Structure formats: structure tokens, C-alpha cells
Amino acid sequence: MRVERLFLETCDFGDPDAIPEGAFSRLEDGLMKRGTLAADTIDWKQMRADVKAVLDACLHLQAFRCLAFVAVQSRSDADLITAIKSLGRAFMPEVWPGLHPTGPKANRRRQQWAIEILAAIHDALEHNFTAQRALDPALVTEAQLLAKAAKSSGHDVAALEDLLASLHTAQKRERSAKPVTVHEQPTLLTRDLDARGRAELRRDLRALAERITRFEPDAALAYEMRRYAAWLEFRIIPQLNEAGNLDQQPMPANIVDEFRAYAERPSDTALARLEERLYNSPDWFEGHQLAARMAQNLGYSQVDAAITQAARDRLAALPELLTLHWANGTPVVGEPLMPWLRPSQVESTTKARPEAGVDSPENHVAQAEIEREPDLESKIAILEDVLPQRSLGRARALAKLNLAMELAKSGLRNHAILLLGEIGEVLSDPTLASWDSELASEVGKKLKELAQT
DSSP, X not given: OOGGGGGSSSOOOBOGGGSOTTHHHHHHHHHHHXXXXXXXXXXXXXXXXXXXXXXXXXXXXXXXXXXXXXXXHHTOHHHHHHHHHHHHHHTSTTTGGGSBSOSHHHHHHHHHHHHHXXXXXXXXXXHHHXXXXXXXXXXXXXXXXXXXXXXXXXXXOHHHHHHHHHHHHHHHHHHHXXXXXXXXXXXXXXXXXXXXXXXXXXXXXXXXXHHHHHHOTTOHHHHHHHHHHXXXXXXXXXXXXXXXXXXXXXXXXXXXHHHHHHHHSOOHHHHHHHHHXXXXXXXXXXXXXXXXXXXXXXXXXXHHHHHHHHHHHHHHHOGGGGGOBOTTSOBSSOGGGHHHHOHHHHHHHHTTSOOTTOOOHHHHXXXXXXXXXXXXXXXXXXXXXXXXXXXXXXXXHHHHHHHHHHHHHTTOHHHHHHHHHHHHHHHTSHHHHHHTHHHHHHHHHHHHHHHHO
């Protein structure tokens, strides 16, 4: 990759007309697939080659954006060091304004692209530290230089700076702190299995699980292996912050909404995407519940049982999780999950019911508390609270789809058709329809069903 021109005294920005045919369009196609059901079809090896081809021709910001995503996807410290080093130079005040494309229209996109690049690097650093319990000093140094350069160019790097500061503190604590155990039982990790060895074991288990799933989609063993690998680095409760909470944030609301919708219309691809999320965020218990529901709806009863049992075993091993909160104060295990995670407690409650047929105030209260389902008004009230947080068009579309389904279930067919029609109009754009064809197809299917009833 001929990005050495970045380090010349007089930067040579190259010529966009020299970009090999097809390279740039393939990069843009790959970017369009990120975060959609088509993400599994991205050819990352080809994207890496196309990034090199574009940057050999000219210093194009879109290629630097792809460079960040390719490095993040590989999860390799070496790839991240190389990418962050180039990005750090690209963000320098004397370089940033000259990157292709230029012009008023391009300038409006620069700020958003910069935000995406910095966010991707932030997430990659956080992920690698969580997986390895340490970061290569060279990686930290290059990340610090990137933050400094981006800040000099007027970009908001507060989140990246905060992360680097917290990682520095955490690494010092890891080096100085004695091992902390929660249980008297010895850990299953051997002393000679260092961070690299554990990372390799996790990678091998995950790769084998993926092969099993491709060969036999309903094999429960693959789902057990993925969870074993995901929790391999989290056998004890991590140290808490000054507020007594975990340092991690909960799963973003728009992602939760997306998978709640997919749980009602599951596919193998959607389940695979959810499993990817759970591998990186293994203590997202609602995600495990949604995965179990997807498996059940797909007819994978053994997978459903395996996922459910794995989540219950996790809480049995670390019951402290029941009382912990994420960094923003929300509980790690919310009350709505308890009937699924701790059914024995619900059963013990039901045993206290008065006998059937006894018409007493106590019986009415107990029956209402145990068996009642949230009514439509309650469900709309929940959506009312969360809708303002949905700034992305996709997240708002999913929230509308969920609301439309609740309206249809309650007999308000015309209201549901109205909402689905709005989503359909947005997705009628050919670009958006191809970007998320499954969502567009689902909306059209629901509209057709409601119109025929």
C-alpha cells in the first residue's frame, strides 16, 4: 500500500482517475452491506486488496474508512497498528483537507466519515483489550497519535481519549493486582495458558462451531461451544468502577430493537448475526433469550434448550450478575428476564396461589400478578419512551414495525396498515430495498396479509 506519500514533506494526494476499474465500486458495495443481513457476504480479503489499490492511486477518504473497517474486522493487533498509523497521518491538519474527494458536497460527508472511523477504532481497542487483557504498547502509542492528530483537525476525540486513559489504568491494575476469585473452586484455565493462548483457543472453538452450524444448523453442540469460548475470558466478575457498576455499556437500543423484530420472523442468517453479537457481548442476557426464541421458531428445539441452559448455568456460576448494573445504571439482568432465567422462583410463587374456584380478593390479586400480559396501552407506553432515542432511520422503521404488529394483534388492522404503508414508502426506494431486502419483503408480506383479512 503506497501510503508512504503521507509521510512526505509535501504530500502527494494522487489522482482519482488512476483508481483501477471496479475497485472503488466494490468498496462502496461492501460498505453498504455492513450492519445488514448481507454482511455475511462481504469479501474482506477482496476489500483489503481494493483498499490497497485505491490508496496506491490516490489518498481517498473512503478508502481510509474501509481501511479502518477491514482492520477492525481482522481483530489483529498488527493490522490495527498498520491501519491506525496511516489514519493518524491522514487526520493531520496539513493532510486532512486535501484528501479526496474534495468540494462542498464531499466536505459535508467528511465529518460523518471521521466519526465512523474513530468509533470503529475505539470499539476495536476496547474489544481487543477485553479479549486479551492487554494491548500491544505500539498499538496504544499509535492510537494516542491518532487521537492527537484528529483533535488537531477539529474532530471530537473525547470518547477515544477516555478509553485510552481507562485502558492505561486497567493495564496497570492488571499488572499489579493479585488474581481475584469468586468461588473456592479452581479456575479451569491453566497457568501456562497465557492471553495469546486463550485467544487462540477461543478462535479455534468459534471456527469449529461455525463449521458445525454450516453442516448441521440445529446442532446444539455448536451453540454450547460458542458460549464456552465467549465466557472463557470472563470466569470472574470484573472490577467495578467507583459507582459500583461495570465499566461496559449495555447493548445499544437500536440493536436490541432490531433483534427483537427478527425474533418474530427468524432466519438462519439473523440467528447467525445474533450469535456474533453474543460472542462479543456474552452477558447480554436478553440476547440469549432472543436467540433461544429464534431457535424455537426455526424448529431447533435442542438449540433452544442448550442456549437457555447455558444462560442459566452462567448465572448459577456467577450469581453476582443478578445485582450488577451496566455503566449507565441499567441492570445486567432485568426483571422481565427472571421467569426465563430462574423458572424455579416463578414456580415457587405459583404454588402460593389459592385453590382454583375460590372467589376471594387474594385470589384475584395473585392471579392478576402472575398471569396478566401487558395490554396494548402498556406496550405503546413503552414505545413512547424509547422512540425519541431512535435517531437512525432503520431503528425507527423497526420500532414502527413492532408497533404495527402489536396494533394488528389487538384488532386495529387499519392502524397497522397505515404504519406499514409508511415503512413501505421509505423502502420503496430501490437503493434502500436492496440494502435491506428482507425487511422490505417482510413489510410487504404483512401488508398483504392484513389487506386480505
